[in-house]
Amino acid sequence: MTFNETAFPTAQSTLQTQKLRQLLVYLKQNSPFYQQLFKQHNVDIDSIKTLADLSTLPFTTKEDLQQRNNDFLCVSRDKIIEYASTSGTLGSPVTIALTDNDLDRLAVNEYHSFACADGSATDVYQLMLTLDRQFMAGIAYYSGLRKMGAGIVRLGPGVPSLQWETIQRLKPTAIVGVPSFILKLIQFAHAHGIDVNQSSVKKAICIGENIRNTDFSYNILGKRITEAWDIQLYSTYASTEMQTAFTECCARQGGHLQPDLLIVELLDDDNQPVLPHVPGEVTITTLGVEGMPLLRYKTGDICMYDDDTCTCGRNTLRLSPIIGRKKQMIKFKGTTLYPPAMFDLLNEIEEVIDFVVEVYCNDIGLDEVILHLLPAEHTEAADRKIRAYLQARLRVSPGIKYVSLAEIQKMQFPEASRKAIKFIDKRV
The missing domain is CATH 3.30.300.30 (ANL, C-terminal domain)
Structure with missing residues (x-):
């Protein structure tokens, strides 16, 4: 992927507009769900000429995915390589089918995510997360790290004793895991005479839970980890449906959008765009997805955004930690x-x-x-x-x-x- 994350917003907008128009043509030709939706709402895709025109298009909801899951598929079943599924936190799980191209896109996404979080080919990452059970994150992290050329230790979740035995034996430089489990690692280490600050691990990619408040200061979970362990923490936000991640850089002022992979809108209760630093519902449009692309999908997640240039030099929009889920x-x-x-x-x-x-x-x-x-x-x-x-x-x-x-x-x-x-x- 050659997209320049330091490019001016006008260049990003041009790219996203081009990809949006390609997506609309693709959906009209290949998606049973969107073919019906466009007909129902009298959508003329030729009238969508700018990103601002996106607001005239109908939304897609979690209920749509749950009730008509198969109608979102845009390819024949012989083109599907991987079946992932959501965890079903807000209802029945949803299956997301990925083609070979989608898996490549997923790898590119995580390659840039790890690079954003100061990762490199010299690192060795211990994966402390589910790697099976149709969990997209597991294959995403693995594929992204392979693309980066970093070392990978696929250990899976839980079992602090085994995690520490492996850390001491294989000397990983980074871990990927749930923050509350990282705290359990610290507690185990203290109880068994292990000096966490003498270990090889110097950074952690934190998934699934907030470690920051909305002003980007550490919340209590982040504080407890960093007070006990001199380790660099990086937040992430992602979902199976978006097939893309927002990841913190060294500035730790929000997760960076990858604008060549996703269009994101933050909307109020009246479905109008919110201003920066105002809570809104994360609504996404996937770009470059082949198997099951989504248009104006309302995630239910509430957060804020900042579109100022980051001190790291990137000009991409950044999302705050998730404040909550609308339905929760x-x-x-x-x-x-x-x-x-x-x-x-x-x-x-x-x-x-x-x-x-x-x-x-x-x-x-x-x-x-x-x-x-x-x-x-x-x-x-x-x-x-x-x-x-x-x-x-x-x-x-x-x-x-x-x-x-x-x-x-x-x-x-x-x-x-x-x-x-x-x-x-x-x-x-």
């Missing part, structure tokens, strides 16, 4: 809550080892919240401290249920789950 927003006793903010709060409480947040509707249709907590010590004093802290920070008092280690693990890892579940939404 909780209205509890007059207060608006998002699960990620509650996770940050619970991570701050020393008396809480682990947790699951559950929301359900009461008998009059209002949101109710119950926190399933694994306490460090189940005492009255600890309970009072936890409740007082939550009341002070949230200004409301959610229900609390203390659970055992076995109970919390059963809730977080139901059968076939690829990652720990921290939020259970039982609202109809």
